[in-house]
Amino acid sequence: EEAMPSAWPCCDECGTCTRMIPPRCTCMDVSPSGCHPACKNCVQTTLGGRDVFWCMLRIENFCKRRCTPAR
Numbered sequence: 001e002e003a004m005p006s007a008w009p010c011c012d013e014c015g016t017c018t019r020m021i022p023p024r025c026t027c028m029d030v031s032p033s034g035c036h037p038a039c040k041n042c043v044q045t046t047l048g049g050r051d052v053f054w055c056m057l058r059i060e061n062f063c064k065r066r067c068t069p070a071r
Contacts (some may be wrong), residue, residue, distance in 0.1 A: 007065075008036045014063035025062040030054045 015026035030052035035042035039055035044050070 008038050008066065009059050009062045009066045010067040011063045012067050017056070022060045023051050023063075024058045024060050026058050027055060031034065 010028070011025070011027035011029055013028040015028045016048075017025035030047060032050065032052055034053045035055045038065040040059060041056045043054050043056050044051055045054060
């Protein structure tokens with residue numbers, strides 16, 4: 001499920017985080033329609049044979065808030 005968050009930063013699938021306080025994390029979320037406008041490093045890649053976009057920033061508390069409700 002790809003979701004374009006309205007409030008940013010948010011992340012459903014957290015990547016790696018630093019040990020700093022607060023932690024600076026990457027997010028593994030991808031979207032077929034592009035990154036959030038605030039993302040300054042949006043990369044287009046292929047996943048499962050389709051083009052997707054991934055924000056490759058390391059942001060403080062990136063994984064603190066989900067973009068979509070937890071299941």
